[in-house]
Amino acid sequence: MTVILQKFNPEDSNFCKITAKRAAWHTRMMLDTSARLLRLLSLLQVRRDWTGAGLAERLGVTVRTVRRDVDRLRSLGYPVQASPGVAGGYRLGAGGALPPLLLDDDEAVAVAVGLRTAAGGTVTGIEETSIRALAKLEQVLPSRLRHRVTALQASTVPLSGSGPTVDPDVLTVVAGACRGFERLRFGYRDRDGTVSRRSVEPYHLVHTGRRWYLMAWDVDRGDWRTFRVDRIAAATATGQRFVPRDPPDAATYVSEAVSVAPYRHRARVSLQAPAEVVAERVPPTVGLLEAVDENTCVLTTGSDSLDALAVHLVLIGVDFRVLEPPELVDHIRMLADRLGRA
Numbered sequence: 001m002t003v004i005l006q007k008f009n010p011e012d013s014n015f016c017k018i019t020a021k022r023a024a025w026h027t028r029m030m031l032d033t034s035a036r037l038l039r040l041l042s043l044l045q046v047r048r049d050w051t052g053a054g055l056a057e058r059l060g061v062t063v064r065t066v067r068r069d070v071d072r073l074r075s076l077g078y079p080v081q082a083s084p085g086v087a088g089g090y091r092l093g094a095g096g097a098l099p100p101l102l103l104d105d106d107e108a109v110a111v112a113v114g115l116r117t118a119a120g121g122t123v124t125g126i127e128e129t130s131i132r133a134l135a136k137l138e139q140v141l142p143s144r145l146r147h148r149v150t151a152l153q154a155s156t157v158p159l160s161g162s163g164p165t166v167d168p169d170v171l172t173v174v175a176g177a178c179r180g181f182e183r184l185r186f187g188y189r190d191r192d193g194t195v196s197r198r199s200v201e202p203y204h205l206v207h208t209g210r211r212w213y214l215m216a217w218d219v220d221r222g223d224w225r226t227f228r229v230d231r232i233a234a235a236t237a238t239g240q241r242f243v244p245r246d247p248p249d250a251a252t253y254v255s256e257a258v259s260v261a262p263y264r265h266r267a268r269v270s271l272q273a274p275a276e277v278v279a280e281r282v283p284p285t286v287g288l289l290e291a292v293d294e295n296t297c298v299l300t301t302g303s304d305s306l307d308a309l310a311v312h313l314v315l316i317g318v319d320f321r322v323l324e325p326p327e328l329v330d331h332i333r334m335l336a337d338r339l340g341r342a
Contacts, residue, residue, distance in 0.1 A: 040069050044092040051089040105145055112137055112149045123168050164230040166212050173235045174214055178202045181242055186235040201242045204250035208285050215250045226257040255284040263302030267309055267328050271297050273318040281316050306331040
């Protein structure tokens with residue numbers, strides 16, 4: 001049997017077509033791989049820990065492909081950590097340099113707006129840092145996004161307040177401990193000025209617009225507690241991990257803690273209006289709203305003064321009925337008589 005070997009002629013049309021198809025296929029594969037690496041990096045930045053199966057499902061590839069892509073990210077300098085075993089997975093570790101962040105249009109605008117707000121916000125000492133970071137971000141923003149940010153800046157006038165500010169180092173330590181389920185120790189000054197040492201299992205930070213609160217499990221008291229972050233000093237992450245409990249809803253818990261629990265008088269009032277209507281007039285820091293039906297809701301609030309409670313309820317501007325306490329009912333009747341005589 002005779003085998004005839006024919007040398008490819010680069011000028012042959014069939015050879016050119018095959019070569020072009022192969023080049024297009026390789027280009028497409030490279031683009032797909034690059035896009036997948038960017039998606040993988042974005043996922044690793046969004047959440048602390050991922051299983052290989054979880055990443056494979058999100059990316060629509062096999063676990064083996066995830067392993068190869070992780071190796072590619074490492075070769076590019078990204079410190080992707082892996083832990084073996086059934087409960088193992090991947091985590092983006094801290095490296096010697098800050099890796100580029102992947103932001104879509106809305107995320108980029110949100111970061112820019114957040115930096116502008118931080119320049120005059122409630123966290124002490126980060127104004128200049130926020131402005132420097134914003135300047136770097138705006139240099140790389142596409143013109144369409146830069147126009148959105150600039151328009152918002154030109155239309156917004158901040159109203160400075162004199163409320164308490166938070167130490168950014170304390171805020172960073174607390175947030176990191178919440179994220180890593182790590183016990184915290186800190187000094188705390190309560191509303192009466194009493195200072196104590198606390199050991200807690202931190203869960204969530206809640207920002208009301210004026211103040212920062214930490215919701216945590218108080219280890220020594222065996223109960224849930226809220227702490228104003230501006231009253232926290234010398235916060236230290238102990239390195240001791242804890243098994244997460246089933247926490248209450250952070251926003252609801254903090255709302256009740258700051259609007260009801262600290263006060264002498266606690267009131268529950270039925271309001272003849274939908275909860276969403278009343279919510280426009282009663283912020284979460286003033287009271288806790290519960291919808292009863294489409295036309296009625298219950299407000300739980302507190303105050304050290306029955307006069308202040310009565311006036312506040314009247315100024316909400318809807319009909320109401322006091323459910324508790326009885327002394328508030330008597331006080332409102334007395335005020336109604338006085339107003340009637342006037």
